[in-house]
Structure formats: structure tokens, C-alpha cells
Amino acid sequence: MTRLMVPHPGHFPALKEIIEVKEAEDLKEVEEVFMGGSPEVMGSGRGVLHAPLIDEIREQTEYAQQHGIKMNIALNSTCLGGHHLTFEGYKMLEWYFSELNKAGVDGVIVAEPYLVELLRDFPMKTIVSVLSYVDAPQRAKFFEDLGADVITVDTNINRHFELLKGIVKAVNCDIRVIVNEGCLYRCPFRYFHYNLASHLSSLNQPRAPLFAPDFYFDKCINIRLRDTVQIMKSAWIRPEDIKEYEAIGIKSFKLSGRTKAVNWIIECMRAYSHRSFKGNLLEILDCPQMLRYMFYIENEKLEGSIEQWKSCKKRCNECGYCAALTKEVLSYLK
Amino acid sequence: MKKEISEGRIKLEEELRTLIGNIFVPEAKVFGMVCGCVGFAADLRGLQSDDVAVFREKIAAILEGVSKSVGVEPEFVYARKLPGSEEVVTLTARELCERCRREFAGSKAAPRPDIVVLKKKK
DSSP: OOEEEEEOOSOHHHHHHHHHHHHHTTOTTEEEEEEEOOTTTOOOSSOOSOOOOHHHHHHHHHHHHHTTOEEEEEEOOSOOTTGGGSHHHHHHHHHHHHHHHHTTOOEEEEOOHHHHHHGGGSSSEEEEOGGGOBOSHHHHHHHHHHTOSEEEBOGGGTTOHHHHHHHHHHOSSEEEEEOSBOOOTTOTTHHHHHHHHHHHTSSOOOSSOOSSTTHHHHHHHHHHHHOTHHHHHSOOOOGGGHHHHHTTTOOEEEOOOTTSOHHHHHHHHHHHHHTOOOSBGGGGOBSOGGGGGTEEEBGGGGTTHHHHHHTOOOOHHHHOHHHHHHHHHEEEOO | OHHHHHHHHHHHHHHHHHHTSSOEEEEEEEEEOTTSOEEEEEEEEEEEHHHHHHTHHHHHHHHHHHHHHTTOOOSEEEEEEOTTSSEEEEEEEEEOOHHHHHHTSOSSSOSSTTEEEEEEOO
């Protein structure tokens, strides 16, 4: 059966509300949630809005599990500044993983290969983050051999079906795809942006204030405003197109957006559970959400586009499909 | 409007100082967002979430008064914490657009963990 992992902003009332909707509307595919861990241990790929202590994680995990939901903790920093390779860092991480394990946590999401190995000593599932940039069977095999139970593939290959099929074939672990990320396809800032986010969401901060608090984000928005085709080329997957991924053996899907408002998360959870969404597709895309105020992409008009993307050779200069599609389906909001 | 914002900043700072202690309000502003929301926001230092929990109604009332004085209907009043800490860094009174009424203020839970809801108009 297909499984959906849903973001959880971190505060207990939000978890309760998410689970309440899942149960009231019988959204069976929603099986897991994920939230950030302690920024005192390490940062993650998203800003920190909440710093849960172990007792709170335990309490929330127990509640989730009582409702048949698994709890995962995201510790997917892409840069720990080498701290993890010091004895002090090693001891701290080992202690933290041990505490998460005692708290009953089901899985830990990590990007650093060293942490994948470290998690072998614990029964919790090791979930390889999208920030490990697994984009080929070879890399997936590396991570599986290191101890991965689940691999979240690089969103850059969301529309590379041959690669996805190859990865599914190459490993025995679960392959997970993020469905609602709207990042630039092959973004030049991606590694650097996540390294920055990893530092800013941890105690390992820059020594002086940044002159541009989110330089890469601003660049990202500017690029799309000047070239709207980039919005179409992003790796998002329409709720209606999940079946195409199921057909190639992918059964695990993740919704992005743990820094967003609870009701936005719930709306996304509904759309992807029902495999249907009417309206502006940008409404259910995380990262960057800001575009929904500027553009309107009628989701229904994208019906069938997946057929093109399934066999796309990614030679945009020779193709022009996304450019033509953008003209057809994207309008400017006044 | 300039006068009202300036006076509002002073009033907020003075009343918070009377209520809690050494609070500093370095900046106050009226804002308009792309979605249609408008609001009054004050950046502050010295306030913690415990203070907000204890004086929730009083702080909400002060903010409502200042908000009305600058022409903003205080439909949704909230404090924003410095993420991952108990320091409250902004107090906001917002007149909501349709989308934010549903999405930002429509949940039973606070919309995000760094937001402490002080008052929500039914």
C-alpha cells in the first residue's frame, strides 16, 4: 500500500489537529509524520521554529503511535562543521540518538553518510534525506550498504523515470519521493543554500550578521520572475500523477513543508491523499510558497503533461515543451 | 499616520514596562501584505513567552488599542517567538485576508510553533 509522510511543524496541538483530520476523513495513506529535532544537537534543512526537548518528543511520539502514526525526526543537516567527527560530537550524537530511541521515535532522517552508519546501532529506521542527493542507482546502493532503510531521492530526478526505475531495482530498501517541492530544477544554489540553512538552524552560526539573510531564496524567486518556465521545470508532482510513480514500484511519498502553517499542511495532506486538486497548483507547493501570490497554474490543465516528462530527455534547448506549456497554463495574478 | 505609529510605539513600550519590566520596542510599523492582510507590528526585546502567557489578555488589549489607533482592525493578535527559544521578538495585530483567515488563523492549533495566539476574532 502507498504511504504518505506528512510534515509536522513541531508543536503538539498541530500534531493533534493533523491526526484529527486524518482520522475524521479516513486518509488511510497518511502513515508517518516528521518534525525537526533539537537545534542544540544539529541543524537541519529547514529553519527551526520549535526546539522540542526529549520529553516532548516522547509525549508526541506516544500520541502519534496511539493513533497508528509513525514519528520521524529530521536531523538532516548538510554541514556539521566537522563537529560530528570529534569525540565530543560523536558522544553527543550517540547520546541523542539513544535518547530518541528511548523516546520511541520510529525513524531518524539524516543526510550525512557518517550518521547513516552511526544509526546502525539503533533499531530506529534510518531515513536518508533528500539532502543526501541520491540521484543514481550507484549512490542509492552506497547508502543502502551504509544502513539506509528508506532513501528519499534527490528531487532533481523526480521526472527522470529511467533513473527512478534503476534505483528501485538496485536496492531493497524503500524509495521515497518528495511530491510538492517547487525548487529550481538543477538549482545552482541548492548545496550552498542547504549548507547555509544547516548552519542557521543550529548553534553553529556565522560569526557576524548576514547582509542578506536568505540570499539564495531571493535569487531563486528573482530567477523565476524573470523566467517563468523554470516554475514548470521544477520537480513537483501533481496529486493526480502519483499513480505513475506507483507503477514503477515507488510506494512511499513525502510532503514537504514543516515550516508552514498547520492548515496549509492539512490542505496538502488532503490533496495528495485524495490524489486530486482543483485550482492553482502553486497553492500546494512548498518552497517557494511566495509564487502563489504572483502566478496561477490551473492544475487541471496540466493533465497529461506527465507523459511528456516520463520520457523527457532534459535537453530543454532542443525541446521547448515546458516553455509552450507555461504559455498555455500559467497566468499572472492581478 | 506617522504620529499615530510613533505614539503607538511609545504607548506599547510604556505599558509593557509597567506590566512586566524592562521591555524595549525598537521599531513599530504598519504593513500591507501581497495576500491582502494589513497589520500593525512591533519588534521588541526583553519579553518572554512566560510573560505573554501570564499577561495574555492585557497584552492583547494594549495591542488592540494601538492597532485601532493606526486604523488596523485587530482581528488576529499574536506574538512571535525567536524560533527555538522563549524570547518574544514581535507582537502583531493583523486584519486578515480571506486566505489567511482560513490558512493562518483557521486552525485550532497555533499556525506555527513560533506563534503564540493572543486573540482571535470569532
